[in-house]
Amino acid sequence: MKAGALALACLAAWTLPAAAAPADPVAGAAKAEVCRTCHGPAGVSADPAIPSLAGQPPLSILYQLIQFREKRRLAADMNAVAAPLSDQDMKDLAAHFAAQPPAPGFPPGEPALLDTGRQIAQAQHCNSCHMPGLKGQKHIPRLAGQPLGYLRTQLLNLKSGVRADIDGTMASAAQVLSPADIEAVSAYAASLGP
Ligand code: HEC
Ligand code: HEC
Structure with missing residues (x-):
């Protein structure tokens, strides 16, 4: 095991x-x-x-x-x-x-950055675990509407191992993401509403 x-x-x-x-x-x-x-x-x-x-x-x-x-x-x-x-x-x-209503999502910033973020989320199948709209499920957190800065920090920490994850799946999902990818995918997730 x-x-x-x-x-x-x-x-x-x-x-x-x-x-x-x-x-x-x-x-x-x-x-x-x-x-x-x-x-x-x-x-x-x-x-x-x-x-x-x-x-x-x-x-x-x-x-x-x-x-x-x-x-x-x-x-x-x-x-x-x-x-x-x-x-x-x-x-x-x-x-x-x-049971509380989820965050409304941040006003979308730079459209090109959001587009890049959406493409990365698709290419890396973030949805397959975090669900369509990145709403989360079971033990997998909701990403939609989280602050960009929070998401950026977590992704950097999960990639470097500063934040240990429960089963290693998220650490490996983060490995392929460059700092620029992390910025874009965080901006995309932050912009998503409920
Ligand atoms: C003094 C400020 C503070 C208080 C009070 C506080 N939190 Fe937090 N909480 C934080 C910060 C900062 C983080 C992000 C930590 C990190 O960067 O890893 C966090 C993260 C979390 C997370 C992780 C969420 C995720 O998506 O990974 C949960 C769950 C949480 N807090 C629950 C609670 C609960 C429940 C309480 C009350 C019993 C509480 N917090 C009180 C500051 C606080
Ligand atoms: C194989 C399933 C899986 C895939 C694919 C996946 N994740 Fe995760 N993700 C998780 C799990 C499980 C956690 C919770 C980690 C823990 O703390 O144990 C998580 C946590 C996170 C967190 C921390 C959020 C918080 O509030 O604590 C972020 C940010 C995140 N994922 C972003 C992404 C992004 C962006 C992608 C696509 C590039 C992605 N994930 C792909 C399973 C996955």
């Missing part, structure tokens, strides 16, 4: 016991107060370095919170925020934010 697959299997086994209690979006809304100062009052971020959480697949939010808590994904603010959260807290938070 590859190390990535093993990590995924451990993660799945570990989250299973908590699956006994259903996710509670109402409890999640109360627990989310601390998140809103950074991620926006309705989970739509106004900060280019901070992702929107609204409309993210719940499993993606849950897995990323676990990654932050276990310090497999390093970001000082999020490592501190996630440290005291239980699996149930994370499931409730995920259910709450997943």
Whole structure:
């Protein structure tokens, strides 16, 4: 078994016991107060370095919170925020934010850059995992309407290995992207609405 697959299997086994209690979006809304100062009052971020959480697949939010808590994904603010959260807290938070209307998408900038970004997304089959419109699914995050700066940083970090991903699929998808490709595909994803 590859190390990535093993990590995924451990993660799945570990989250299973908590699956006994259903996710509670109402409890999640109360627990989310601390998140809103950074991620926006309705989970739509106004900060280019901070992702929107609204409309993210719940499993993606849950897995990323676990990654932050276990310090497999390093970001000082999020490592501190996630440290005291239980699996149930994370499931409730995920259910709450997943149910909020997604970010509207940023005003499209330079048309040539967007076109290049769209072509790269097609050629590299980003849709096959992130879904048409880059809306995300299961543990795979929504990219549509995320801030360009946030997407750029994540792609650079996934490519270099600064950000470890759960199963290695995204690290390999990022390998072929040049910095210029990353700029274009990030601009394209940021421009997409719900
Ligand atoms: C002090 C600011 C701050 C607070 C408070 C905060 N976050 Fe974050 N959050 C961030 C930043 C910055 C990132 C991006 C980290 C990176 O660059 O990898 C992030 C990333 C995330 C991600 C990853 C999203 C993705 O698409 O990969 C999730 C999920 C998340 N935060 C959930 C939460 C939740 C839930 C709370 C409240 C319990 C919360 N955050 C509170 C700043 C904050
Ligand atoms: C084989 C499936 C697959 C393909 C193809 C793929 N991705 Fe991903 N992507 C993932 C997974 C899984 C994650 C979550 C990684 C993790 O943290 O474990 C992810 C995460 C990301 C993130 C981080 C987003 C966030 O909020 O945390 C970005 C940005 C991204 N992908 C962009 C792209 C782009 C652009 C392409 C096409 C060039 C692409 N992906 C192709 C599976 C894929």
